[in-house]
Amino acid sequence: MLFLSKGPYLQRPTEDSMTMMWETSDLASSSVEILLAERIHSGHQGNYKKPEVVIASVSNEERSTIHQLTVTGLEPGTMYFYTIHSANAKGEVQSGPYPFKTAVRRGEPFSFTVTGETGGYSSFDPSDGLTNINIFKQMQRYRPDLTLFVGDIVDNGDNYEDWEKYFFGPGADFLTTTPFYSCLGNHENNASWYYEFFDFSPPKNYYSFDYGDVHFICLDSTDFIKSEDYPLSAGEMSPGNEQYDFLIHDLQSTSAKWKIVFFHYPPFVSGGYQVEDLRQLCPLFEQYGVDLVFNSHTIVYERSHPLRAGKVDFQGGITYIVAGGAGAMPEWLLPKREWHTSQSLAVPHFLQVIVTVDHLELRAIDEEGRLFDKFTLRKDSDGSKSYF
Template sequence: MLSIVKGPYLQWPTIASMTMMWETSEPAASRVEVFIAERIHSGYQGNYKKPEHLMTIVSNESHTVIHQLTVTNLEAGTTYFYLVFSENEHGERVQSGPYPFNSAAPKGQPCSFTVTSETGGYSGFDSTHGQINTNIFKQMQRYRPDFTLFVGDLVNDGRKYEDWGTYFFEPGKDYLTNTPFYSCLGNHECNASWYYDFFAFAPPKNYYSFDYGDIHFICLDSTDFIKPDQYPHAAGEIRPGQAQYDFLIRDLQSTSAKWKIVFFHYPPYVSGGYQVEDMRQLCPIMEKYGVDIVFNSHTIVYERSHPIRSNEIDYEDGIVYIVAGGAGAMPEWLLPKRSWHTSQSLAVPHFVQVVAVEDNLEIRAIDEEGRLFDSARIRKSANGQKSFF
């Protein structure tokens, strides 16, 4: 019998569009219906009137297993609802929804997002058999973020089809229906084809950039800079002429966004095991073009650095490095004592919430039971001068 086995889930939000994806148990035709509703004091989901039909998007492909449809002509920062439908060649039909979604916030509007990782990278150590993953998704839902960054290792072995369901899509199935997400490649993804099949990131998908509100985000593939057979050394891969190295420079040169955030898997700074110091070769570029935060993972702990510039603490122009090795905790991976660059560090299952509002970035680290255990704030003046709190 025809069924939906993954999703639906949301991808690549812009101020005017959203992409819906899902996987069916067998090839099928697909469509998405979008609805809009006015907000009232009480009524349909989230205090909205019963939605009115806005548009129908039909797939150009007659029958496929992984479905990807993009709705366009949306209004920025607006709430919509969507339904997905699939029908196989025998006339069997399946649908899912309605689910709410928001088009992306425009420039000048506050936004929030969450960050976590290691839903699959921790699996070999997880005695809870995935309950931590489920807990993290539930806690993130409480904070109603606009989107989520996953900093790699979504699965245990990206070459195994079943891992994508076990460690990511199943634990996150309710959350992902209404919260779009982005991810970078971790070493556990193994650069497998499933990563490219399941996600609708901008080509070439292992590195890309996007804007949301007043923030410019850059995703990099550290597993491309540091090949598996050379780990933990870059062996000459971080250099001019290398595709994503040149992309990073061009992209940073081209943006005038108030905030700049970069995320990739291998951490340049962490006072624990699996620090990958060769990734520091990117730091002068990020410093030159005013990057504010770098998110990493790989070491399955939480760690926030002091602001760093030129490999020294700098409270005027430094970058804050945050290891959000979230859906897992490995206390034994921490060094006996903190390194010079560490501001706060704790090995507990967690996620990070970031709120961008006016001239402030608010950063909060929250554990799987909803307890706040670290917070920080970056303030930026009109001339770009940063203050750290």
């Protein structure tokens, strides 16, 4: 018997394409069908008919257990439905239809969510609570266009079972309809499963992509900082290092209105697990106009003041946000505030970020759907920023 062991889930949203991935219990073929749902307008209500009109399909007869197919030729910012299908001599599986939306064009508003630590921390036992399930459910209520995970999405990335237990299982419904990106946390162990399950741009541990008016850059802080036991190896964060050179080149190449960087270890967080060595990247972020930085590792919510040159600077500083909210919350992680701390709270949470042309609005929401922090960044056409 053939069955679905993961997914389907969505990867690499672009204006005209989407990638579908899933895993089957045995080697099998892969195919995806794209369907349209007819919109019905009756009286004052609008609704969709059951999606039945197939407008595109893509298939691969070559058998695999991890399946990956990209559908192209789609319209920007448009909702479609998809169904996946795999077959071999033992049987066949089908799943869908599920809705998805292609990436919006530049200049069009969109929203995304951010969280991390679905793997909890090393002593986290999912039977003790349902934090990651609750966070996935809450994020789904906000119907984001995409979502970012800031690492430690599993407890031990080398354990195949962990990927279902902590990530694909609790997130199944959400990941079926919401394309996502993730960075490597230390708990992923740079394991081969990360590279097999995800379709990010090579080399996958760091990459960048555009969505609407935002240029997103994912970094691998576990490569910059090989271990939590310092000191930092010489030359890790300076020209000549491949990832550092990628970062400079990438920041120089983008003309996007907003620049958002995400990686696991937090350069600014009060309490445990701050990794100050990563502040060596801040001059680059400042030089090239990065707007926001997302981190996790510390299993808390924390938002910094706008920071520039090691000081609070409301004239153009960068806001650093720790969003380690989808795991258990040890109270000992927040002993005292630091000078860079604006807001800090140790509660399970996720972020919702709403992007419009001139404004970027960030909301922190707990596992019961309550808003507990909010800030807005405005950027005028001359590049000047204001925070409120």
